[in-house]
Amino acid sequence: MISNETVDNLAATRRRPRGTSLQRERRLWGWIFLSPWVIGFVVFTAAPIIASLVFSFTNFNLVNRDATAFIGLGNFERLFTDPVLKVSLGVTFKFFVLALPLSIILPVLLAALLNSRYLAGKRLFRTLFYMPYVVPVVSAIFIWGGVLNSDSGWLNRALRLVGIPGPNWLDDVNWIFPALLIIGLWGLGNAYLITLASMQAVPTVYYEAARVDGASGLRRFWHITIPMISPVIFFNTVLAVIGLLRYFEIPFILSNGTGAPGNSTMFFNVHFYKQAFVFFDMGYASAMAWLMFVITLVLTVILFWSAKYWVHYASGDQN
Amino acid sequence: MAASTTRTVPRIGESYANTSPYYLRQVRKSGLVALVTLFACMLLTAYLAPFAYMVLTAFKDKDQITASARGPILPVDIVTFEHDGKVLDVLNVPLEDGTRRLAILTKGRQSSVFIDPDDPTAAPIEWQGAWRTLTPVYEFAPRTGNFAEVWTRIKFPRLLFNTTFIAVTGTIGTLLSCIMVAYAFARFPLPYKNTLFMVLIATIILPRQLLLVPTYAFFSLIGWTGTWLPLIVPHFFANAFNVFLLRQYFLQLPRELDEAAQIDGAGPLRILLSVIIPQSYPVIVAVALFHIVFAWNDYFDPLIYTLGRPDLQPISVAIQQFNFVYSQQPHLIQATALLGLVLPVVLFFFSQRFFMRGVVITGVDK
Secondary structure, three states, X not given: OOOHHHHHHHHHHHOOOOOOHHHHHHHHHHHHHHHHHHHHHHHHHHHHHHHHHHHOOEOOEOOOHHHOOEOOOHHHHHHHHOHHHHHHHHHHHHHHHHHHHHHHHHHHHHHHHHOOOOOOOHHHHHHHHHHHHHOOHHHHHHHHHHHOOOOOOHHHHHHHHOOOXXXXXXXXXXXXXXXXXXXXXXXXXXXXHHHHHHHHOOOHHHXXXXXXXXXXXXXXXXXXXXXXXXXXXXXXXXXXHHHHHOOOHHHHHHHOOOXXXXXXXXXXXXXXXXXXXXXXXXXXXXXXXXXXXXXXXXXXXXXXXXXXXXXXXXXXXXX | OOOOOOOOOOOOOOOOOOOOHHHHHHHHHHHHHHHHHHHHHHHHHHHHHHXXXXXXXXXXXXXXXXXXXXXXXXXXXXOEEEEOOEEEEEEEEEEOOEEEEEEEEEOOOOEEEEEOOOOOOOOOEEEEOOHHHOOEOEEEOOOOHHHHHHHHHOOHHHXXXXXXXXXXXXXXXXXXXXXXXXXXXXXXXXXXXXXXXXXXXXXXXXXXXXXXXXXXXXXXXXXXXXXXXXXXXXXXXXXXXXXXXXHHHHHOOOHHHHHHHHHOOOOHHHHHHHHHHHHXXXXXXXXXXXXXXXXXXXXXXXXXXXXXXXXXXXXXXXHHHHHHHOOOOHHHHHHHHHHHHHHHHHHHHHHHHHHHHHHHHHHHOO
């Protein structure tokens, strides 16, 4: 925790006549109000991060706690030789590459539609397109599981109506990813809603000026809307990256953790869950968690670095 | 922002042949409105169609499910007619004077004999053709038995209590802690306040897995696994999203009111309770809603912390395990899915204004 020294130092630099008693009292109150987070951060964030680093060098197993010993880099060596881990990283990466562009583009397209000045009943559409977002993921998976059923599911029935024999979405290794992407469509709510809100905040004078200059609708969208909403696109991208690296519930529930069909839904986190909470192999699971942390960190750093080339903070929100 | 309504049809006396540029522009505009709105309607229908699938399937019984794998999507029964102690199916029979609904008496490959259910004493009607090509007459017959069955099998009242208890206590914790922390960030002079705030926001990108193992081990060592405590207690220590949301809101409240209250002798706690909180109902409601929906929908934490204690499970985990066992019974599965989503969806519709504004503040004010 922050020592008294730092408090005093800062007080000395910020307030010339060393904090009056009133100011000190306010600082004290500030710390009191901040304390839930400070305690929570230490207990539920900082300590676990350190602990998981320590665990990753041990063979700590919850079932066999007494045999815990330091095993050096053993867990990290295992990362390189675990064949299922290799598969799971491949699955996760492949899905990441497929799903990330969609989770960036689709909210923008949906928001553009709902922001169209030719759309009647905007409020109703806005609410109804958001609604699936509040559906519990477990319910959503079972609903989509029914809809995607190869025989009685509505999607294949609709395809049959137009003469296309629908695939076996959930049991065919070639179709499971499209199926996962379709199920993921119900998760667009938040991203599209904040994109829409930021589109509505773009000052109309820009559009008027562009129209006077003869810019077409598409050009206006590309040269005004997209740059103006780029901070929100960036925010959505960060959340999508984090979300995809946490991706777990949908493949886990669909295959009940088996990774079926084949090993095609053996996502990193499904494998991680097994190591940690089926085999209780906390040491190895911690090493896996650190691997994922490093991957997340690298991707986030790249993302934040890239932001300076495409995110425009010349905010129009203030007008 | 409402789309301006345009007059699409000329008033009486006006000519359709009006070709003024203004009028043409109006026609073009209303055409576009119709087109875009129609497209949005179709998209929305496809997006929400799974809900219809769920509801219709949940109202079918086992026989209707078996009969309807490729048949009707509505919960329907085949209309039958009892004649001389025999149950006859009613079919749509195309006759010269139009299609009639007739009960089939004797089935034949080349011709069949029918009687009219409305007039069974009249002479039977013979129809030439293969009876298997005829479609049965259906009647809408939703069954509510699935809900009763699921209600007792998954012990729904118990699940409702578990989930509500976890959600409500967690909400109290979230509100208490996040309001306090946001108040500290918004109003008090703290050393390194901006750095602390950045640290808080940075916790959003931490992978869940990283904290999970030690946290689980910790709760396991102090004997909290198999209880609700790990699902409730951490929420009393604030989280980044809600603190951010509340802080943004507190920052835009005028400080003059704080200062006026301070001059009147109110301390920081009194100012929070009497000045800040009363002005912040919309955002406080939003945070409460977020947490209730989060807790209702959360799957992973309840899964690992209630392992082996079915009596403590919240609805999400119980539904998943039930449906794994009954995976061949779509009507029961869809009934549980419906029971699982009713509360959050209803809550959302009643409070969507607060809810959606809260989402917007977290996303746009970055």
